[in-house]
Amino acid sequence: MSLTGEITKLIGRADALISTFNGKKKEIEAAVKNAVETIPTQRINLYLDQINGDDTNTGQRSNAPLRSLDKALDLIGDGRSGEIRFLSDYTMEKRRYVTPVSANILIRSSGGVRKLYLGLHALPDEGSDSWDWEVGGLYCAHYGSFSLSLVEMQVIFPSAPAEGTLGSPRYSALIGSNSLAGPTHVAVGLTRCDIVRPADGAGTILGADTRSASLSVQSTTFDKGPMAGNWVAGANADQKPSDLDWILSNLESL
Numbered sequence: 001m002s003l004t005g006e007i008t009k010l011i012g013r014a015d016a017l018i019s020t021f022n023g024k025k026k027e028i029e030a031a032v033k034n035a036v037e038t039i040p041t042q043r044i045n046l047y048l049d050q051i052n053g054d055d056t057n058t059g060q061r062s063n064a065p066l067r068s069l070d071k072a073l074d075l076i077g078d079g080r081s082g083e084i085r086f087l088s089d090y091t092m093e094k095r096r097y098v099t100p101v102s103a104n105i106l107i108r109s110s111g112g113v114r115k116l117y118l119g120l121h122a123l124p125d126e127g128s129d130s131w132d133w134e135v136g137g138l139y140c141a142h143y144g145s146f147s148l149s150l151v152e153m154q155v156i157f158p159s160a161p162a163e164g165t166l167g168s169p170r171y172s173a174l175i176g177s178n179s180l181a182g183p184t185h186v187a188v189g190l191t192r193c194d195i196v197r198p199a200d201g202a203g204t205i206l207g208a209d210t211r212s213a214s215l216s217v218q219s220t221t222f223d224k225g226p227m228a229g230n231w232v233a234g235a236n237a238d239q240k241p242s243d244l245d246w247i248l249s250n251l252e253s254l
Contacts (some may be wrong), residue, residue, distance in 0.1 A: 002165050004040075017072060022067055028164070028222075033220065040220065041080075042080055042081060043080065043081045043082065043113040044060070044075065044076060044080065044081075044082045044083075045060060045082070045083045045085070046059040046060060046065075046066060046072050046075060046082060046083065046085065047059055047060070047061065047062045047066065047069035047084075047085050047086050047087055047110065048065055048066050048067070048068075048069065048072055048077070048084050048085065048086050048087065048088075048090065049065040049066070049067065049086075049087040049088045049156075050067060050068070050088050050089070050090045050091065051088045052087075052088070053065040053066050053067035053068075053087075054066070054067055055067050055068055055071040057156055059071070059072065059075060062085075062087065062110070065087055067091065068093075069084075069092070069097050070097060070246075071241070073097060073098070073099060073100060073105075076103055076105065077100050077103070078100045078101040078102060079100070079101065079102050079103065080100065080104075081103065081104040081105070081106075082103065082104075082105050082106070083105075083106045083107075083108065084105065084106070084107045084108075085108055085109075085110035086107065086108070086109055086110060086114040086116075086153070086251065087110050087111055087114075087216045088114065088166070089114050089115040089116070089117070090114065090115070090116050091117040091119055091129065092117060092119045092121075092136030092137070093119075093136075094121060094136065095121035095123070095134040095135070095136050095137075095167075095171075096134070096136075096137070096138075096139035096171070096176070097136075097137070097138050097139060098139050098141050099138050099139065099140050099141075099146055101142045101143065101144045102127055102145055102146065102151075102183075103122055103146060103147075104143030104146075104147045104148070105138075105146075105148050105149070106148075106149040106150075106151065107148070107149070107150050107151070107153060108150070108151035108152055108153065109151070109152040109153055111244065113152055113153070113154055113194075114153060114154070115153075115154045115156055116150075116153055116154065116155050116156065117136075117156045117158075118135050118136045118137055118155070118156065118157055118158060118174065118203060119135070119136045120132050120133055120134075120136075120158040120159070120161060121133065121136050122164075123167075124150060126133075129167065130165075131164075131166060131167040131168075132161065132164030132165050132166075133161045133164055133165070133166050133167065133172075133202075134166070134167040134171055134172050135157065135158060135166075135167075135172035135173065135202050135203030137172070137173050137174045137175055137176055137207075138174065138176070138177075139171070139176045139177070139178075139202070140175065140177040140178065140182045140183050140186060140208075141177075141178045141181070141182065141237055142178070142181060142182070142183070143181055143182070143183060143184070144177040144183050145152075145183045145184060145185045145186070145187075146175075146183045146185075146186050146187070147186070147187040147188070147189070148174075148175050148187070148188050148189070149188075149189040149190075149191065150188075150189070150190050150191070150193050151191045151192060151193070151233070152191075152192045152193065153193050153194075154193065154194040154195075154196060155190075155193060155194070155195050155205075156195065156196045157195075157197040157198070157201040157202065157203050158201065158203070159198050159200045159201060159202065159212055160200050160201065161202070166202055168207075169203070169204040169207055169230075169231070169233035169234070170207040170208075170233045170234075171207060172202060172203045172204065172207070173203055173204045173205060173206060173207030173233060174188070174203070174204070174205045174206070175188055175205070175206055175207060175208070176207035176208075176233075177207055177208045177211060182208070182211055183208075183211060184211055184212065185211060185212045185213065185214070186206065186208040186211060186212075186213045186214075186217050187213070187214045187215075187216075188205060188206050188213070188214070188216070189215075189216040189217075189218070190205075190215075190216070190217045190218065190220045191216075191218045191219060191220065192218070192219045193220040193221075194220065194221045194222070195220065195221070195222035195223075195227060196222075197222070197223065197226040197230065198226060199225070201226050201228055203230070204230045204231065204232060204233050205230070205231050206231065206232045206233065206235065207232075207233040208232075208233070211246065212246050212247075212248075213246060213247050213248070214247070214248040214249065214250070215221070215231060215232060215241075215247065215248075215249040215250075215251065215252055217249070217250060217251055218250075227230070228253070228254075229248075229254065231251060232244075232249075232254050233254045234249055235247065235254035236254075237253075237254075238253045238254075239253060239254050240252070240253055240254070241254060242254075
């Protein structure tokens, strides 16, 4: 074979190798892209509208909001941070909304101040709990840590039940926790909120009386009388946060 033929043959082999390399490169790039896209971001923003929302929506646009708090919590998932923007008032439909493990959640109003009705919920007759009623709220059932921030929300507590027994303030709370396997720390922040609790009201803000907890209240309105002794489960009216070794709060008294 002539020298020219050998060169042509080598060039052909080089072209084949380059083509193979480029093909493999594209395959690797596509695989990496797909892998990255499957990794969830550490933070998600969601919109919630109990009136006009739909849980089949993505919830990530104001014109495609979710309907239920359950779905929003599910989309946030364990170990992540999520902001839930309420486009309408929300009435809790059950006694406990189980939170993701080690999550940080912010709930805020969008398009005007929204009301969050905790409600009073009857327990099923066949259940194992010995009480009859529970105030609705988020519930930390698992280990880890958890934080809840409310911004520009009106939180409305129900009146106590006329008959039957009310569950422990540990559970009848805006944010309750499991007494044995709950988070080691629960943090709650209220900013520019309005707390409405009738004189005969039921429930507390923070139900973490068997764990360490922190409660920050900033630029928030409330009636001191009905809220005295009802900020944190396990704290008595007029008790200072410094009197308890497991709670940190900027309130003068609990």
